[in-house]
Each structure stands twice: as C-alpha cells, then as structure tokens.
Amino acid sequence: MKKRVIAVLLAAGMCVSALAGCGNSSKPDGAGEEGKVINVYCWNNEFSDRVNAIYPEVKEVSEDGTVTILNDGTEIHWIINPNQDGVYQQKLDEALLNQASAAADDKIDIFLSETDYVNKYTDAEADVAMPLADLGINPDTDLKDQYGFTRTTASDMNGVQRGSTWQCCPGLLVYRRDIAKDVFGTDDPAVIGEKVKDWDTIKVTAEELKAKGYYTFASYADTFRLYGNSISDSWVKQGETTINVDKKIIDWINDSKEWLDAGYLNKTVKGQWNDDWNKSMGSDSKVFAFLLPAWGIDFVLKPNWDGDEGIWAVTNPPQEYNWGGSYIHACTGTDNPEHVKDIILAMTATEDNLLKISKDYSDFTNTTNGMKKATTDASFASAFLGGQNPFVYFAPVAENIKIAPLSAYDQGCVELIQNAFSDYFQGKVDYDKAKTNFETAIKERYPDITEINWQDQME
Amino acid sequence: MKSKKPSVIRSIIVHSVLIILAFMCLFFFYILIVNATRSHADLQKGFSALPGKEFLTNLNKVANDGTFPMFRGILNSLIVSGASAAICTYFSSLTAYGLYAYDFKLKKIAFTFIMAILVMPTQVTAMGFLRLITKMGMYDSLLPLIIPSIASPAVFYFMFSYLQSSLPLSLVEAARIDGSGEFRTFNQIVLPIMKPAIAVQAIFTFVGSWNNYFVPALVIQSKDKMTVPILIATLRGADYMNFDSAKIYMMIMVAIVPIIIIYLLLSKYIIAGVTLGGVKE
C-alpha cells in the first residue's frame, strides 16, 4: 500500500515536470532521417478523404480507413476525435503539451484547425504551428495562387504564415426564383443582385417582400457572418485583455432587432442548425433568401429543398463574406518535415488537384486561376440552380473578401454574442441585460478577460 | 369481498395511470424508430408521424461502413459495461457486508468517509484522472473504464441499506456455527439474499456505463477500442459530405437493443427475488 502511494506520488511529480518542460519546444533537426509515421490530428474524415483521393503518393488505405500507406512505405495515421463537447481541441491541446517529450513516432506531424479558432494555434508565442518558411515553403511564390485572405487568416500577428488551406468559402445570396418572380416580376440574378447590393438597398427590397407576405431571411443568425467578417479591429488586440465589441457587431444587433420587429425575418426561427431553420428552406416556407457558401448550398439547402430543381438561384450578397474553412498546420517538433511539406503543397497549392476537389466535392477551392477557369467552364453549372454556374458569382466575392483581424478569442466571442443577444431579439431581456449576460459568459470562457468595451456609445 | 365496487374503480385508476405513463415512455421510442426508418433528406424536412421505408438502407449504411466499426463498438461497450456491472456490484456488496457484519476500529470512519465521497461531483476530477492513467500506461485501453467502478460509493450505499433491511445477523452467526468460512458465508449465503439488489444495481451500472460518453471520450483513442457513445459522437461530427442524421438515429437505436435485452434478462431476477425472500426467515 505504502509503496503504491509513493509510486503514485512519483508519477504525479513526473507529470508536473513534463508539463513544465513544454515551454521550450525543440525544432526538427532539419536534414535528419524522416520518421516512419505521420500523425494527423483532425475531427472528421473530410481531410483524409481528400488526401486519399488526390494525393499522388498514396499507395493504399487500410480497410478501416485509419491508416494511409504512401509509396515510400511511410504511414499516415489519422487520429480523429469528434468535435462534440470540445473533445477535439481538448485532445489536441493535451497532445501538443506532450509533443516535446513524445516518442518520434507519436509526435503530431500535422493538425487541422477551423477558421473560428485557427488563431489559437497560429499564435507566434505558442509556436505550435510551424512557420511554412521553416518547412521550405515560400508562401509568396509557392502559394501565390491562393486567395489572399486565406493566407492572412493562417498567419500570426507578425504576418508569418503558419498554415494553409485547400478550401475557400466565399458566401453568396441564394434566393427563390418563384418568389422573385412573384414580387419583382423577374428572377434574373443580375436584377436581383442590384436589389440586394448593400444593406440600405436590401432594406427597401425587404419591405417589398414583406408587402407580399415573404420574409427576406429566415433568422438573425443568417446575417451575422457578413457583419462579423468586417469588424475593423480584432475582438481582442494582441497582448490585451479587453474585448472590443466592434461597431459592426453593434450594427448587427441593432439591425437584427429592427429587421425582426419589422417582420423581415421569421420570428419562429431562432438561430441556425435547428429544425425550424431547416424547414424554412422547404417549399412551404415564405423565406426568400439565405446567405450560404458553396458547401452550404450543397449540404444544407439541397437536402432541405423538397420542390423541383432549378427553383433556386445565386447572386451577390449585400457584403462580401467568408464562412468556414479548415487549415492544415505542420506541427512544431514533427519528425517528417519533408513529407508534411509535400502534402501541404499537393493539397493546397496544386491547381489540378484543387480543381479535382472542386469537381468531386463541390468545394470552392483555394486557387484563383483554377476558380477563374471554373467560371467559364460549363461543366461547373448546377442543375439545382437552374443551370446557373455559381462560380461566376463565387469567384469575385472570394477576391474581394477582406478578412477581419483575428484573435485567439474569436470562437467564444462569435458564439456567445449570438447566444446572449438571442434573448434580446426575442424580447426576453432588455439590451443592457443582454450585454451583462455576454460579459458574464465571455469571462467564464476566457478567465483572462478583464474588461468588455462596447462601441455602442460612439457615433 | 365486502367491497367489490371500490376495487373496480381502483383497478380502472391503476390501469389508466399506467397506460398514460407507458404511452409517454413509448412515444419517444416510436419517434426514434420513425426517425431511424427515414432518409437523411426526409429528416431534414421535418417531423413525420409515420415511419419511412429506409430502415434496411440505414441499417446497412451503419453496419457496413468500413471506417465505422459498429460491431466492434458494441462488443467494446458490452465488455466495459458487463465487466463494470459485475465488479461494481460484487465489490460494493463485499464492502457493504464488511461494514455491516463486522465490528472494527475504523468502521465508523470508513463509513463516514464513503458517505462523504458519495457527494463529490464526478465531472471535476476528470482531467486529473486522465493525467493519472496516462502516467500509469493505461491510456487508450478499456481498463480505466472498468477498474474504477470497484469503488462506487452510491452502489455501496444502496447495498448497505439493503443489507440493513434484509439481512438478519443471526443468519451469519448460524452459518458460523455450521463452520462456514467468512468468505464462503458471503459468497454462498449473503450474495443469494442480495440478488434483487444486485440485479437492480447491475442494470443501473450497466446502463450508466453503456451511455457514458465523457470519460471514454477522454481515454479512448484508437478506433478498435471505441465504445458506442463515441461512435455516435463521431457520426454527429462527420463532415458535411458524409453527415447523415438517419445514420445517427439508426445507431442510437442499435445501441439501445443490447441494453434492452440485458434489462429483460435481469428484470426476471428481480421477480425471482420475491420468491427468494422466503429464505430469510
């Protein structure tokens, strides 16, 4: 019994020292031997499917899909943890803390992150995602065909790019042709695009739709990305502990309240990803339009639509925006830098591969040249959109996206501000109470936040 | 005999209450079954009261997915839940009997201690637990999901309460006079008396362990060791090309079948417990 206790105490002691040893992570020894195992941390099989389909070095995939064997015998081990309840980030964080002490074949070589929290991992001080330059990738030449904003997103505060993505998620306004004909007498995307070109114009249009008994959008959450992507300062500035609730976010709050009260939005649809939202995409719904990226049309809208094909069409949104995107990072301490470099280049910087992804998975991919080609390629036209080629509209949006300044706190801020003000929109609490609720929630999520600065008094 | 009318009325009340409750309980299963028989596209459109025709399609999709080890997951869950239920009820009975039947110096302290830890919220210690088992080399193994159930304060307390109400110490004394060893007395005389209690707690432990997501999700890493709730979470987290809510409902349904079978098996023991009651006095 006593011996056991001592053993356990020793174990606990080791644990502490292992944690302490994590501050100074070691760099890979450049020219050394490459490891036999490439460990990839991700939250689903999206990336592994793409690699298995596109990456030319793939020899075979194990039956259960957990291991991919490359031509030179190196194995890619896919370590998949569900996103639910934050398990993915929790496991990744634990593994990153143990990275320095892990055996070579257990070290993380590649990990993935999403736009909402990419900044947490590209942080220069944390240094868990390697600068691409250290891998031998020159972002300015090797990745020059990528959309600029995706490169900015994957860079740290000093502008050092620490990740790269194969996808690019510009969003459009997707609308019902039958409603457009009923209200405006035409379903021409160019005409409708004119009617929704900015927030002032679309408000006039919303009044027209309302007169005929239609809602412009389903929910206040639908418009959030447009405002949230155009904030002028990041939610939290580097080195500070103050949250800035940007003027644009205040605009979203005020506009949403106004739109909801005016009846431009459907009151019964509370946020996204619920049954009511899904139903508002059906043929019985009175909702005119949705704001969705390429994957949204294919994955959300299509399965919910129960009418004929060709009823929907796309046009420009009132404001350029981006929604979603997964980033590939080389993990500091990897023992396979050459392989990682090759995978990143093949998956995110090779036009033919990216065009194949676009074709096979209806993704809008990260190649300006390739996407330009798609705009004139009739094979990219969509029957669901009545023969319209959506890339004609996607490509210019992608080029004009100015990504909002990011911070490591974005995921929580975006999520919690929508939740807190949802009560306010529905009239459950007043404006000030909603503010307090947001402040409480954000301080729980990020204990280091000391102050919340609302830019709602300024003019 | 004297009051036939009230008993008829009583019978009507009893039956209507039971029918209402049974309806409420079964209704949700009905919804689950309906949802499991519809396709993802149908489900997205909203609720339907009538089952669809996709039952076999959905079942095939879940069962024959090479990257999704459904049978393996069910087997793992059976091992973990079965072993947990067995050792949890056995050792809890043992501990309860130890504290009930014997007098020793630390008895009071031990009892108070267990009662105190009974109220500790379990969520809190998860991270420390994870670090500990990693250092003990049990990360990504089924053992840390099973062994800790030896020490289940709540089950112990139930067993203890049950012993208090059902085991006269005279029976133990009688066994001693007959020359039975202490351990044998426990296994051959006390355990049979505790059968109803063990059956009840075995069901609860089994179900609790079967549906546990939090701890296994932290501990288990490799695909061939995943338990059912992690698999369901994996389905839910699938990327948009593969996301299929019909598969999720089907998996939830598949996951329930084994526990229903176990439950039916054990519930017979509870009934048998009534007849066993005669042993006592």
Next chain:
Amino acid sequence: MKKRQKSISYAKWGYYFILPFFLCYFIFSLIPLVDTVRYSFFEYYRSGIKEIGPTFIGLDNYVSLLESDMLRYGANTLILWVIGFIPQIGIALLLAVWFTDIRLKIHGKQFFKVVIYLPNLIMASAFAMLFFTMFSTNGPVNSILMSMGVIKEKIDFMGSTFGTRSLVGFMNFLMWFGNTTIMLMAAIMGISVDVFEAAEIDGCRGIKRFWYIILPLIRPILAYTLITAIIGGLQMFDVPQILTNGQGAPDRTSMTLIMFLNSHLKSKNYGMAGALSVYLFIVSGILCFIVYRMTNRNDSDEAKTAAKRRAREERRRRK
C-alpha cells in the same frame, strides 16, 4: 483456541472486505480529487494553449465565486430539481406499491414494468435531441395542439423560462421515475411476506398498509433514493445542457451549477472549477447529512427495533 479468538479474529475480515474498495478509490479518485482541492487555491487556467499559473492566490477563487451569479444558478438547479423530483418520487412510490401488491390484479404488469424503465436506457443526449425536435416551434407537439384546437398560436416552448424549466423537469421525471420505481420495488420485495400476512390479519390494508408497514420498513432505501436524487439534482447537467445548448436560455434561467462548472472546465480554469467543486461538495454534504439524520432518526430507536427483532427470532428458533 478457535473459540477464544472468535470475537477478535472476525474484525480483520471487515478490513479484508473493504480493502478493494478503498484501494481502488485511493488510486483512481483521491489523487485527482486532492489535485482539484489544491488547485482551488491557485490561479490556474489556459489561455489559448498557454498555461497561466499555477499561482497561489489563497481564497480569491472562492470570493469571486460568491460575487458571481453562483447562488442564482443554485436556485435554478433547485427549481429544476423540484419540478422533476416531486412527480418522480410520488409516481414511483405509487407504482412500486401497486406492482408489489399481490391482491391487485394488473393486466400486462410485466409489460408496464419493462416500459417505465425504457426512457432511462437512451443516452440523455439522444433523449434531449428527440425532445428538442418534438417541442420546437414547428414541431409535432405544436401541430397536434393546433389541430386539436387547444391553442390558436404556436407555443414557443423553449422561448420562455417556464417552458424550458418545465421541459427539463418533465424530461428528468420521465428518465428517472422508472429507475426509482425499480429501486423501491426491490426494497418492498425485501420485506418479508410474513410481515404482510400478519398485517393483513390485523386488518391493515390500503393506505394504512402503505403508511405503517411499507414506508417505515423501506426507510433505508428511501433515504438512499432521496440522497442519490439530491446528488443527482445538484449534478444535473446533460438535459438542460443539450436542451438549451449550454446557455441555460432564456436569460440563464435554466443554468445549473454543473453547467456553470462545465463552462469553467471548458476554459480549463482549474482553479475556479476546483473552488466551485468544493462549494458543491460542502452543500451536498450538508444536505445529505440532514436527510440521513432525518430518515435514520436516532440510533437508540434503531437499536430498540433491532433488539426486538432479534428477540423475536430467538423465540421463533426456540419453538
């Protein structure tokens, strides 16, 4: 020799029998637990993937928790618990008595017994998922009520405090009343048939039988039920978490203490989470102590009945 040692040597068996439990507890729970308590005095959390602390800050965590809305969440938890628990224990007692009453002919008894426990078999998260679908504004419950003419406008169940709390209470009731029934049934079945027969002869039936025979005799198990229900209530998490998406909406009125704890754990705030756990520990300890005292009234009473029982057995054996 053997006879002389008898009374002493049995004591060691007590230690043997409880050893596995304590060994296991010390290894798998106590060490993490001690960690938890220790960190409650530290500032210790993660910012991004950087660890901040641990820095010793004394009782600061405890103080700032008192200044937070913790007590409000405590009240929420209590309300949610009461809404679910009162019907749960009431129905469970009623059913347990009915099911164990040999004179009461229930058709399909076995069927009902099986069915009432079924909701407990589904994972709470899956159950909440189903509930969410059922009670959404455009969901089936609203459609049914509308077509029956009960309501004119769709009810936004999860939009109001009352609606959300009732739903959470209802779900907890539905999930747990079967469990409680089974437990109480096992307790009542543990009562000797002789006792019932004797009572029958004395004309003790119906309410009287319940009040004077069953209730006192299942007191230990009832106490167990109450204590585990209180602990379960204090630890209420899954159902409101999933139903309100972790927000306790609207206006955090369905936020329970463990949801509050979870939001600290999510941010890896071990210090604050530790302090909150200690508070929870103290509160549930006090509550359980009160219940335990109440149901076991005083030891002398207990001893007397035990003595009586023993005397009776003694007499019987002599016969």
